[in-house]
Amino acid sequence: MKTGRLEAFSDGVLAIIITIMVLELKVPHGAGLGDLAPLLPVFLSYVLSFVYLGIYWNNHHHMLHTCNRVTGSILWANLHLLFWLSLVPFVTGWMGENHFAALPSALYGGVLLMAALAYYLLQQLIIASQGPASVLRKAVGGDWKGKLSPLLYVLAILLAFRWTWAAQSLYVLVALLWLIPDRRIERALDAARAAR
């Protein structure tokens, strides 16, 4: 299987996830400002999740770009990642509708945590498939973002039950950390090309 098809399928699934999430913004029956107000938390959680999915789409694409052989385990690790991301609309809607209550906020972090671990697993499998001269390994380097994020998610899950706003802040913080597009991989690819 070529990487192109894995990318195309992942892109399709991500495009659909990002778009059906907006269906949780249920059209209110009244036409007043008071009818719109209760939707604000749902809207804010939608913005946050939109940014997260944008980050995943972006980094996922860069990562797959280094991959030139799709093995069976890479394929299933990729589906595993898409599975957790497919739960984002559900937890986004639950957190938003319940105005960032404790348990929904913790579960939101739980899904982000599982997606981060799934992403890490996929990354390791691609590195392993590339052998000792792995371009991706060099690109990822120390991978402090990839290692810090799960820890912050765990922290946020724990804090959610006590100070929910602290959990929310951590989710925003992690998103900001990643918003800066991952130029490491691009740079390593350029270096690999130059070395040839």
Added chain:
Amino acid sequence: MKTGRLEAFSDGVLAIIITIMVLELKVPHGAGLGDLAPLLPVFLSYVLSFVYLGIYWNNHHHMLHTCNRVTGSILWANLHLLFWLSLVPFVTGWMGENHFAALPSALYGGVLLMAALAYYLLQQLIIASQGPASVLRKAVGGDWKGKLSPLLYVLAILLAFRWTWAAQSLYVLVALLWLIPDRRIERALDAARAAR
């Protein structure tokens, strides 16, 4: 990142937005003409939004066609545009279900305004990435449509609270302005090719 993938992802998201919008046309329970009648405003707002999304798809495609290097900021400006467009089904449904009431009609204009600004921002970033000999800059030229549309949206938002029909008329007018496909870019591309 190649432009092709940015286009493919944007196309996917636009195709889904345009299609899930029809889900706001809720199937009525009765089978009579009287059951269908209340859906007419929803249907009309659906037609309007369908045309708007068609225009965005068309012009977005022509614009991206001139872009040969996708930077991180172009990528996020594109996601920013898709974000505002993803809200179109929501405001379409809200405006339609409330029979073009004042606030929903104003919010509809608000989302169109944000999308127009996001489109303008994306356009400026692509022009900047192309340097002084930018093909897109030449193509866009004075860009009177791009500058007039946000003004008309602001006017429509203000008018919505007094004469809602005036806001609707302006939305239809702007759509008609843009319905004429943007041949400027095509012409500039042809000129650039001929000059080579």
Added chain:
Amino acid sequence: MKTGRLEAFSDGVLAIIITIMVLELKVPHGAGLGDLAPLLPVFLSYVLSFVYLGIYWNNHHHMLHTCNRVTGSILWANLHLLFWLSLVPFVTGWMGENHFAALPSALYGGVLLMAALAYYLLQQLIIASQGPASVLRKAVGGDWKGKLSPLLYVLAILLAFRWTWAAQSLYVLVALLWLIPDRRIERALDAARAAR
């Protein structure tokens, strides 16, 4: 604009229409056979519409294959066709939920009729864009299917108010007419290739 992108976008929209249609099959609350039974008409109308959309996807693809220059009017004629097809899930659900009542059955035919006319318009625009030696014109030939179908739809719409089953039968008949894939275009393309 290349045909490839028009095809890809149309395919995306058609894939989504065909799939969200299944959302009209609402999951019943009970787990007995009696809970499933009322869904039978919805299911049957789903099967019919699935076949129709499959036919459109198939023939649309063959037609676009002959098109080598996408003009602004072809592009909008294509969006116009997609617009009418996007209403298929709505009329399918309405007809199914009301157990093939008169008005929903007539409206179903109305949407099919508009889609057929939109398809015909797109076909004529592509033929016109190809000039006197149009491959598509030769392929389409007398186009008896394309001319007969709208007439049968009109007949079905009229009959729906008197004998609804007659309208249903005509919809099934037209689907069967088209189910036989349109080899005319393929043959004409082969002939054009051989002549070169």
Added chain:
Amino acid sequence: MKTGRLEAFSDGVLAIIITIMVLELKVPHGAGLGDLAPLLPVFLSYVLSFVYLGIYWNNHHHMLHTCNRVTGSILWANLHLLFWLSLVPFVTGWMGENHFAALPSALYGGVLLMAALAYYLLQQLIIASQGPASVLRKAVGGDWKGKLSPLLYVLAILLAFRWTWAAQSLYVLVALLWLIPDRRIERALDAARAAR
């Protein structure tokens, strides 16, 4: 028609099916653990169906990869397969919401059975189109998985009315059988390449 377009359309439909399935996980109104608990069966059935659709996507892709000529019957056999797969979200939701009751569990097996038969039919048509030296025929070989699965589905459907858990176990068992990606086809393709 080229295989590429058939693949792209099938991928699109599969990506949408896999993603809209998550919409059956309805966001609960309360924010407590007690509000989440009733969703567990829906979640479990979602996991099972996600794996099944992943398997279909994977094997379908490998199979189409061997196909170099898309005939009309292959095209419709493919749509026929997509039709049965499009019903997976419905039966998944019905089985999950009714906590794996007898009839929904049997119908789940019924849809899996029809999809398996549709897959088999498509496979036979591709083999027939390839003539006596069919790469796919060699790849599929004895096809014990393809022959065993329908039998296990029939068994599960029968058992569902007596011991529902036995039906569930069989569904999980068949999924595990197929989870091991189908390397037979890849191997046969390599052999065919080496022989050249």
